[in-house]
Amino acid sequence: MRIVVDFDLCESNAVCMEIAPDIFEVRDDDFLYILNETPDEADRARVQECVRRCPKQAISIAED
Amino acid sequence: MTESLNLSSGSVVIVGASLAGLNAAEALRRAGFEGQITLLGEEPHLPYDRPPLSKQVLAGDWEPERTALSDAEELAADSIDIRLGEKAAALDLVSRRLTLENGETLDFDGLVIATGARCRTLTGTENLAGVHVLRSLDDCLALRADFEASPQRVVVVGAGFIGAEVAATARGRGLQVTMVEALANPLSRVLGDEMGSVCAEMHRDHGVDLRTGVGVDAVVGTDRVQSVVLSDGSSVDADVVVVGIGVIPNTEWLHGSGLTLDDGVVCDATCSAAPGVVAAGDVARWPNELFGEMMRVEHWDNAAAQGTHAARRLLDESVEPFAPVPWFWSDQYDRKIQLAGRVRPDDEIQVVTGSLQERRFAAIYGRAGRITGVLGFNRPRHVMRYRALIAQQASFEEALAAEF
Ligand SMILES: Cc1cc2nc3c(=O)[nH]c(=O)nc-3n(C[C@H](O)[C@H](O)[C@H](O)COP(=O)(O)OP(=O)(O)OC[C@H]3O[C@@H](n4cnc5c(N)ncnc54)[C@H](O)[C@@H]3O)c2cc1C
Ligand code: SF4
Numbered sequence: 001m002r003i004v005v006d007f008d009l010c011e012s013n014a015v016c017m018e019i020a021p022d023i024f025e026v027r028d029d030d031f032l033y034i035l036n037e038t039p040d041e042a043d044r045a046r047v048q049e050c051v052r053r054c055p056k057q058a059i060s061i062a063e064d
Numbered sequence: 065m066t067e068s069l070n071l072s073s074g075s076v077v078i079v080g081a082s083l084a085g086l087n088a089a090e091a092l093r094r095a096g097f098e099g100q101i102t103l104l105g106e107e108p109h110l111p112y113d114r115p116p117l118s119k120q121v122l123a124g125d126w127e128p129e130r131t132a133l134s135d136a137e138e139l140a141a142d143s144i145d146i147r148l149g150e151k152a153a154a155l156d157l158v159s160r161r162l163t164l165e166n167g168e169t170l171d172f173d174g175l176v177i178a179t180g181a182r183c184r185t186l187t188g189t190e191n192l193a194g195v196h197v198l199r200s201l202d203d204c205l206a207l208r209a210d211f212e213a214s215p216q217r218v219v220v221v222g223a224g225f226i227g228a229e230v231a232a233t234a235r236g237r238g239l240q241v242t243m244v245e246a247l248a249n250p251l252s253r254v255l256g257d258e259m260g261s262v263c264a265e266m267h268r269d270h271g272v273d274l275r276t277g278v279g280v281d282a283v284v285g286t287d288r289v290q291s292v293v294l295s296d297g298s299s300v301d302a303d304v305v306v307v308g309i310g311v312i313p314n315t316e317w318l319h320g321s322g323l324t325l326d327d328g329v330v331c332d333a334t335c336s337a338a339p340g341v342v343a344a345g346d347v348a349r350w351p352n353e354l355f356g357e358m359m360r361v362e363h364w365d366n367a368a369a370q371g372t373h374a375a376r377r378l379l380d381e382s383v384e385p386f387a388p389v390p391w392f393w394s395d396q397y398d399r400k401i402q403l404a405g406r407v408r409p410d411d412e413i414q415v416v417t418g419s420l421q422e423r424r425f426a427a428i429y430g431r432a433g434r435i436t437g438v439l440g441f442n443r444p445r446h447v448m449r450y451r452a453l454i455a456q457q458a459s460f461e462e463a464l465a466a467e468f
Pocket of ligand 2: 005009010011012013014015016017024026032053054055056057058059
């Protein structure tokens with residue numbers, strides 16, 4: 001599982017960071033950073049929650 | 065009889081094919097529900113996202129297609145039977161049957177009420193061309209067409225979040241804008257006067273002619289609007305008027321059903337309105353146990369989360385209470401304004417980072433020793449951090465001492 005964020009859509013509102021702060025971080029420059037692009041399978045449910053809750057539909061999961 | 069639905073059979077009807085309804089449908093499938101799901105929507109469109117309607121779509125930057133929340137293939141893959149252009153007209157809880165406006169009936173085992181809300185209008189303006197509200201994609205395209213016709217002046221009635229966004233988008237298109245607000249400052253009834261005045265200055269700095277403390281006495285015109293007469297006696301010429309004076313939950317179709325209606329469908333703490341009936345999104349009122357009060361929330365995040373929660377409640381009556389910290393964003397000019405929590409204008413307010421002058425700050429709100437909310441202007445990270453503290457019911461002191 002690899003996390004893909006469409007940065008043209010992302011508006012840094014940090015919803016994903018609230019759900020998974022170990023994977024997503026919005027820093028002081030107001031940009032989103034992906035801290036861990038390939039999280040463990042154990043994190044899948046949380047990442048899926050981020051995908052669903054992102055108001056911009058900016059996050060997707062690539063299976064490669 | 066148990067209240068919960070059987071996972072492998074039965075049928076769920078979801079009324080309202082928008083954010084809350086779609087999230088409920090998808091959540092039912094994720095939870096393993098294999099029965100029939102019917103998603104009923106009055107609008108002719110597949111589920112779409114409303115926030116861009118006052119922003120990118122109205123600005124002309126996005127075509128309407130980009131607002132799609134789902135498409136026919138995705139819905140078919142989840143076996144969600146979507147029926148558009150069909151309106152629920154009555155609910156019979158005893159026979160568990162819906163009657164549609166076209167006379168057809170639909171039986172259900174589980175029902176999700178997600179009919180959202182519609183805009184308040186100014187009475188007497190219904191047949192006047194150039195007067196708009198903004199709730200649906202069709203509203204947005206009609207307003208956009210009027211914006212594209214190079215009007216001389218746009219008058220926005222009400223400086224709430226929707227009105228403020230419309231004003232900002234209209235200025236972005238180079239249009240002349242007058243915004244009329246009955247309160248002393250925009251949003252002061254929510255944010256308090258100090259933060260309301262930050263909003264007021266922002267609009268004025270962007271060239272909006274903001275008139276506060278005045279109401280609208282009359283909208284003048286024969287076929288098309290010509291001017292707006294204000295309560296201070298002044299008159300503003302206008303060829304486009306946008307009315308943003310709040311919304312009314314869509315509950316008329318539930319009159320006589322036996323459900324409790326009081327500015328929304330009244331639910332218990334888990335979003336249940338009656339056995340096998342749940343409600344979610346802008347139409348639902350429920351006791352949020354985190355704040356110990358009844359609330360009805362008109363925000364994107366709430367509609368998505370509550371739709372999911374309500375679906376889980378249909379399948380499992382022992383689901384936990386729905387007790388989120390309400391949160392929303394609003395994009396105005398180059399500012400991203402976010403508010404989380406449940407604030408009152410007389411709460412104690414403290415700026416915790418940045419400054420009001422720069423309009424880049426986070427301010428926390430407190431009452432009775434507890435943090436009640438956080439307001440951010442271009443400070444999303446801080447808003448989310450403080451939102452977590454609100455969820456933990458942190459004290460105001462703890463929140464003040466926190467460093468993010
Ligand atoms: C212009 C605009 C901008 C916004 N911007 C933001 C923002 O920046 N941030 C934010 O947090 N929130 C924003 N919101 C709010 C957010 O979009 C709403 O909270 C959300 O759409 C609520 O979803 P819902 O599914 O509960 O209701 P709705 O989206 O209102 O959907 C209800 C649906 O039910 C249908 N319906 C009603 N009655 C019936 C019936 N009897 N039978 C069948 N169907 C029926 C309606 O036609 C509608 O399609 C904005 C809203 C608007 C209008
Ligand atoms: S939730 Fe979506 S829009 Fe918000 S920061 Fe994360 S990816 Fe960006």
